[in-house]
Amino acid sequence: MARLERLTVYPVKGLDGIDVETTSILDxxxxxxxxxxxxFDDDGDVINGKRTDRVHDLATDYSPESRTLRVExxxxxxxxxxxxxxxxxxxxWFGDFFDTExxxxxDASLGFVDRRExxxxxxxxxxxxxxxxxxDSMTVEGARRRLRANVEVSGVPAFWEDRFVGEGAPGFEVGGVRIEGVTPCGRCVVPERDPDTGxxxxxxxxxxxxxxxxxFPEWADPDAFDHLFTLMIIARVPEHDRGETLRVGDDVSWQPSSG
Known part of the structure; x- marks a missing residue:
């Protein structure tokens, strides 16, 4: 049975994620x-793995309850x-580490995600x-940390998520929360790097x-992919389900397109 296997959020953009049992969907x-x-630097550019491999030199953890960030x-x-x-x-401290001010x-209302819509x-x-x-050198946990997805679904085949992008693609539900695919995620330099050593x-x-x-799965729409250096999808939660909560262990079911 398909289920929500893992929820991961990345409190500080570019740094390590934390696994959570539940999370709410913001407005x-x-x-x-x-x-x-x-x-951000003085030019308004963000520090992340696409910009510098030095992010891999830092191990971080974050407590949402106390809003305390630990850096090593x-x-x-x-x-x-x-x-x-x-x-x-x-x-x-980070300015000293990355040698820039x-x-x-x-941003607690949306976060500094790349695709803000x-x-x-x-x-x-x-x-x-x-x-x-x-x-040969990659483990499943290593792949997880390289690819940095928010929502991981078990009980489905490889590349299951590809079916939810493209014209007429269906949506799916996680514990009654509707999720609709928007676009395949084109990858950058980060997945090729060991998350610990860079x-x-x-x-x-x-x-x-x-x-x-x-x-490439037979259920995917090739026209939805500009190229195949892609993995995972970026999705959208319809407005009527924002404010709801996702929970690890929630059942995942397919739903027709909202058309």
């Missing part, structure tokens, strides 16, 4: 605490920041298992596209 259609904070460097230097009271001090900003990212457990099998897999993109072509 803007994103998940609570997802990309709630982000580091490879040499074991650890710091805790209250992101209500210590945001300026945290920004100064930074501001740590908060859309919602959570969706992937299946079987997709992660399959992609991990393509590369080391890249040689010829990652070429191998990935080759295997994606070989395993």
């Amino acid at each position: 803007g259609g994103t998940l609570k605490h997802d990309r709630e904070f982000a580091l 460097t490879p040499d074991g230097d650890a710091h805790r920041f209250d992101l209500d009271a210590d945001r300026t001090r945290a920004a100064e 930074l501001a740590l900003r908060r 859309m919602g959570p990212s969706i992937i299946s457990t079987a997709t992660l298992e399959t992609v991990a099998s393509w590369f 080391d890249s897999i040689p010829e990652f993109r070429e191998r990935f596209v080759e295997r994606r072509e070989a395993t």
Whole structure:
């Protein structure tokens, strides 16, 4: 039976995610605490893995209850920041680490997601298992951390999520909350890097596209894909279901398009 296997949010954009048992859908259609904070330089550009591989040198954890961020460097230097009271001090510390002046900003209404008109990212457990099998050095947990999806669904085949994008694609429900696919997620440089070391897999993109072509599912609409360096989908939660809660263990069922 299809079920919601895992919920992951990324409290500070570009840094580690945290697994949660429940999360609410914000009025803007994103998940609570997802990309709630982000580091910006003086030009208004964000610090993330696409910009610098130094993000992989940091291990972070976050408590939504206390809004405390723990950061540890490879040499074991650890710091805790209250992101209500210590945001300026945290920004100064990150500025020193990334060698640029930074501001740590908060958007609790939508988060600093890349596609601000859309919602959570969706992937299946079987997709992660399959992609991990393509590369000798990759584990399933490593694939999970490289691809950084919000919603993971088990009990379905690999690339199940691809069926929900394209003209006339159906939606699905998670515990009664409707989710509609919007677009496949084109990938950047981040998935090729080891999430702990930042080391890249040689010829990652070429191998990935080759295997994606070989395993492209019959239920997917090829016209929905501009290219095959894509994995997971970006979805939308209709306005009438915003404010609802997603829970790990919720049943997942297919629903027709809202047309």
